[in-house]
Amino acid sequence: MFNSQEYEHGRLGELKVDQHIVETPFLFPVVSLVTSTKASGGGIWKYILQANMNQGILRRNIPVMSQVLHFLNFIPKKINGLNTWRELGIRQRYQEDTGVKYNAPIFLDSGGFQLLSKKNIDLSPYGLSLSKTKGFQSILDLQQDFGGNIVASLDYPLHPKLLKEEAEERLERSAINAIKAADSLQKNNEWNPFYYIAVHGQNRQQIEQYVQQIFKKFSRNKKLRNYPFGLAIGSLVPLRGSRKYATIIDLIRGVQQSIPEEKRSITPIHIFGITGSLIPVLSYLGVDTFDSSSYVQEARSLSYLEPITRIPLPILEMEHITCDCRVCQEANLQYIQEALISDQKCRPVHHGHYKSKYYADIALHNLEMDFQLVKHIREAIKANELQEYLIEYTSSRSHLNKALDSLSCEDSSLKTRLSRKIVFFPEKQELSSSESLVSYKYKPDSFNILREEFTPKVNQKILLILPCSGEKPYSNSRSHRLIHDRLEQSIGKNSQLIHKVTLSGLYGPVPEEYECKPPIMGYDFRLDPLDEKQIRLLTDRLVHYIQLHSQHYYTYIGYATSKAYRMVLEQTKKEASNLVVLPYKPKSLRLTEFFRKENIAELIKIVQSALKEVNLGDNGQD
Numbered sequence: 001m002f003n004s005q006e007y008e009h010g011r012l013g014e015l016k017v018d019q020h021i022v023e024t025p026f027l028f029p030v031v032s033l034v035t036s037t038k039a040s041g042g043g044i045w046k047y048i049l050q051a052n053m054n055q056g057i058l059r060r061n062i063p064v065m066s067q068v069l070h071f072l073n074f075i076p077k078k079i080n081g082l083n084t085w086r087e088l089g090i091r092q093r094y095q096e097d098t099g100v101k102y103n104a105p106i107f108l109d110s111g112g113f114q115l116l117s118k119k120n121i122d123l124s125p126y127g128l129s130l131s132k133t134k135g136f137q138s139i140l141d142l143q144q145d146f147g148g149n150i151v152a153s154l155d156y157p158l159h160p161k162l163l164k165e166e167a168e169e170r171l172e173r174s175a176i177n178a179i180k181a182a183d184s185l186q187k188n189n190e191w192n193p194f195y196y197i198a199v200h201g202q203n204r205q206q207i208e209q210y211v212q213q214i215f216k217k218f219s220r221n222k223k224l225r226n227y228p229f230g231l232a233i234g235s236l237v238p239l240r241g242s243r244k245y246a247t248i249i250d251l252i253r254g255v256q257q258s259i260p261e262e263k264r265s266i267t268p269i270h271i272f273g274i275t276g277s278l279i280p281v282l283s284y285l286g287v288d289t290f291d292s293s294s295y296v297q298e299a300r301s302l303s304y305l306e307p308i309t310r311i312p313l314p315i316l317e318m319e320h321i322t323c324d325c326r327v328c329q330e331a332n333l334q335y336i337q338e339a340l341i342s343d344q345k346c347r348p349v350h351h352g353h354y355k356s357k358y359y360a361d362i363a364l365h366n367l368e369m370d371f372q373l374v375k376h377i378r379e380a381i382k383a384n385e386l387q388e389y390l391i392e393y394t395s396s397r398s399h400l401n402k403a404l405d406s407l408s409c410e411d412s413s414l415k416t417r418l419s420r421k422i423v424f425f426p427e428k429q430e431l432s433s434s435e436s437l438v439s440y441k442y443k444p445d446s447f448n449i450l451r452e453e454f455t456p457k458v459n460q461k462i463l464l465i466l467p468c469s470g471e472k473p474y475s476n477s478r479s480h481r482l483i484h485d486r487l488e489q490s491i492g493k494n495s496q497l498i499h500k501v502t503l504s505g506l507y508g509p510v511p512e513e514y515e516c517k518p519p520i521m522g523y524d525f526r527l528d529p530l531d532e533k534q535i536r537l538l539t540d541r542l543v544h545y546i547q548l549h550s551q552h553y554y555t556y557i558g559y560a561t562s563k564a565y566r567m568v569l570e571q572t573k574k575e576a577s578n579l580v581v582l583p584y585k586p587k588s589l590r591l592t593e594f595f596r597k598e599n600i601a602e603l604i605k606i607v608q609s610a611l612k613e614v615n616l617g618d619n620g621q622d
Contacts, residue, residue, distance in 0.1 A: 009411070010283050010386040012378065015230075015268055017105045017149045017194050020063075024268065025283045025381075027275060027374050028065035028107050029057060029367055030293035033090050033146070035074045037081035039097035042074070044296070047360030050100045055327050055364050058094060058102045065291045068142040069111030072121065079125055086145035107291070108148035109272070110139045112155040112174075112198065112234070136177040140184055144191050152270075153178040155198030158235040160244075167202055171210055174198060179217050179224070186227050196232040196270055203247075204254035207233075211258035230268035230288075231255055237273040245281070245403035248274070252285050253410065275370055277310060280393050281403050283377045284386055292370055299363035302340065302591050309396070310369060311524075315362055316340060316591050317469055317478040325368040331361050341595040387414060442523035444537060447507045447514070450544055454511060456552050460499035461614045462607065463549075465542070465558040467565040467594075468504045472522075473515035475500075479594060483559070483603070490604045494611050499553070501545070503565055505534070508541030527564040535564065539571040546576045555610040559603050561586050561593035580606060 015022040031049060035042030042049070050056040057064060075081045085093055094100045114121070123130055128138035136154045143151045154177040156170035178197045185195055197214055201207025211231065218224045233255055239248050252269070259267050268288040275282075275292035282290060298305065303312035307323040321333050332350075339349040339358040349355050380389035390407075394400040408415040456463075469477030475484070480500075488495045502510045505527030510520055527534060546556055556579045558569040566581075566589050573579045583599040593599055 009286075009390075009414075010377070010381045011286055011288070012381050013268065013288055015150075015194065015289065018192075020103075020105050020149070022063055022105060022289075023378070024288040025279075025374055025377060026063070026289050027279070027370050028063055028289060028291040029295065030291050031057060031064045031066050032070045032074065033064075033066045033106075034071040034082070034085050037075055037078060037084070039094040039100075044299075044356045044359045044363065047357045048296070048363055050094065050098050052357065052360060052364070054330060055361075056100075057364075057367075058100050061102060061104045063105040063107065065107040065109065067109040067111040067114065068139060068146060068148075069114050069121070072114070077125065082126060086142070089145065089147035091147055105149040106147060107150040107152075108143045108146060109152045109291075110143075110154040110198070113157050113272075132173065136181045137184060140181055143193070144188075148193050150194045150196065152196040152232050153181050153198050155200065155234060158200045158202055160202060160235075160238055160247075162202070164202075167206075171200060171206075174200065175210065175213060175217070178214060179221070182218070182224055182227055182229065183221075186223055195227075195229045196268075197229050198232045198234050198272070199255060200233075200235045201251055201254065202235075204250045207251050208254040208258045211255050215258075215260055215263070228266065230270060231259070232270040232272055234272040236271065240274050240278065243399065243402070245278075245400070246406040248278075249281070249285065249403065249406045252282070252287065256286060277397055277400060278403070279370065279373050280377055280386075280390050281400065281407065283374075283381070284390050284407065292367070295366035295370065296363045298366050299359050302362070303366075304362055305366045305369045307369060307372075310373075313470055314479075314591055316595055317471060319478060323365065325365060325372070327361060327365040327368050331365065336361055337595070341592045341597075343596075387417060390414075391417065442506065442519055442525075444506055444508075444534070446523070447504075447510070447517065447519040448541065449507075449509050449511060449514070450541060450548070452514075454513070456499050456511070456549060459497060461552070461554045462498045462610050463546070463553045463556045464498050464500050464607070465503050465509070465556070465560075465569070466500060467560045467562060468502050468510070470524075472520065474502045474510070475512065475515060482595065483600070486600055486604060487607060491608060491611060497611065497614060498607065503538065503542065503558075503560070503568060505538070505564065508538045509545045529564040529567055531564075535567055535571070538568045539575075542568065542572045543575045546572070546579065554614045556580065557582060557603070557606060557610070559583070559594075559599075561589060561599070562591050563589040582606060 013024040015024055015026070032042070032045050033049070035045045040046065048057060050058045053059060071082055071085070088096065090106060091102050094102055121130060123138060128141065129135065130138060139154045140151070153174070155174040158167050158170055182195060185193070199207060199211055199214070201210055218227065233252060236248050236251065255269060269286065271282055271287050271290045273291065273293070275290050276294055279290065298312055302315045304315045304318065306313050307325065316337055318333060321328050321331060335350045336358040339355045342349050342355060344355065377386065377389065380386045394404050404418070408418055466480060466483060468474055469479050471477040474480050487498065500512045502512070502515070504510045504520070506523050506525040507519070514520055556576065558572070558579055559582045560566045560569050561583065569579070569581045573581050583593065583602050586593040586599065
């Protein structure tokens with residue numbers, strides 16, 4: 001049952017699940033629960049769930065979400081291992097293996113998205129079938145055996161560009177599953193989870209028709225007429241990735257307006273897979289629950305959410321932790337950084353902890369940032385100030401301007417409030433490098449070294465190309481200081497012969513002489529390895545820079561381990577064959593490799609060899 005107190009925008013409610021009450025809006029962290037044949041295993045998940053005694057999600061008794069087919073990623077073909085989980089249930093298995101007394105609600109999704117990406121999943125060895133007639137029951141059986149308190153129907157997600165005929169076929173199959181599963185649940189006297197029906201649509205009209213169809217089918221069925229359920233909106237993740245916020249908002253509004261008026265206060269709305277900076281927008285629209293796996297994805301890419309701006313920071317380039325959340329109060333940045341670049345495998349890195357523990361520290365901090373954001377939203381709703389909070393929140397996040405505009409299109413009060421919004425422009429003043437502000441108005445043409453009248457210093461004969469850093473000026477970043485210090489320790493005064501040029505993801509080559517210029521200090525941009533156009537632009541600029549100064553430098557060295565920047569260097573080498581790209585054979589194309597001792601030693605060796613050539617050349621000229 002769902003009880004809600006209606007507000008003009010957004011709502012506070014209580015999702016009553018068995019003996020538990022989940023205050024909404026609420027964020028369900030997405031977790032993998034069956035990660036090994038035993039609950040005590042699972043790498044990063046072991047620490048996220050229970051091995052971290054103070055911060056583990058299960059030890060904190062936080063409601064979680066998982067999908068019932070995730071075991072295929074961890075214990076495929078281990079039928080006996082899965083049967084043990086099914087016989088005992090997830091709670092009892094964790095109790096027996098780890099001593100965790102977990103009794104918070106578990107939300108189990110159907111795994112429909114996994115079925116979409118993996119078309120040939122065979123569950124027959126487990127005594128299950130995914131056929132059109134039996135699939136919904138197989139998923140329900142897994143959800144019941146695992147002990148789900150909240151479950152979602154077996155659905156077939158839609159891609160935004162899916163052919164209309166295929167989309168309609170998927171919607172029909174999803175609707176059939178939804179009704180059949182509800183009918184099966186209401187007959188089950190041993191298990192009574194709260195039921196979410198997954199809903200989809202490629203446009204507002206389609207999703208409205210789908211939701212209306214669901215309610216009509218329930219109302220016409222005497223046994224289901226009063227059966228409680230919520231609506232879980234799917235197929236939005238691709239739209240979030242392409243920042244089609246207007247479409248997302250339109251779809252959510254379509255769902256809301258299709259719920260019969262007498263059912264609105266008892267029908268919670270869940271959003272699959274979209275959180276982060278959109279949480280305030282979703283809450284304003286009246287979304288009650290959402291789920292997030294981004295906290296883990298960010299950790300795996302070594303991104304640490306800055307507590308105020310929520311901008312992902314490269315953890316390996318951080319100097320200190322400024323966050324005071326419950327996770328960071330116990331975290332040790334030095335241990336984290338050392339562990340992430342460690343070569344240790346299957347052995348503890350620090351104080352009996354494995355590398356996975358430190359990935360989990362980052363993930364749990366990122367999750368805590370989402371929890372705090374939801375807490376602020378609840379407080380704003382209680383004070384009836386959600387609209388003011390939303391406007392204040394989006395004012396410092398320009399990428400959400402379009403979302404705010406879309407919200408105001410059908411919201412007269414928000415539109416009026418935005419029209420009265422006053423923007424104060426501070427008096428122009430010079431900023432020190434540490435006070436530099438960020439602007440998203442800078443474009444690739446805001447700075448181009450090829451248009452500058454620039455000549456390297458006479459004595460700087462070795463060109464060293466390093467990837468840009470989030471911290472400005474680049475030379476103050478942890479990554480650039482590490483290279484500078486190691487080179488100075490190894491070659492002493494000869495380091496003055498090196499000319500450092502930073503490869504900016506937005507501008508291309510940036511000589512160190514230009515690091516403090518406003519366009520360099522003020523931009524914020526992350527180069528994506530899939531952005532072929534931008535990578536080509538950077539490659540062209542770097543090739544032209546090398547060619548322009550080919551008579552000046554003796555040697556060109558590029559050092560990068562992140563995939564996007566490495567791609568630029570590799571493509572540049574095809575046109576400027578004298579460029580040495582290091583490390584020669586990195587273990588992986590990740591930031592961790594940048595800090596690995598062996599790779600830095602390789603760079604130093606190449607620089608030392610280049611210095612000999614420079615000295616020989618200079619002697620020859622003399």
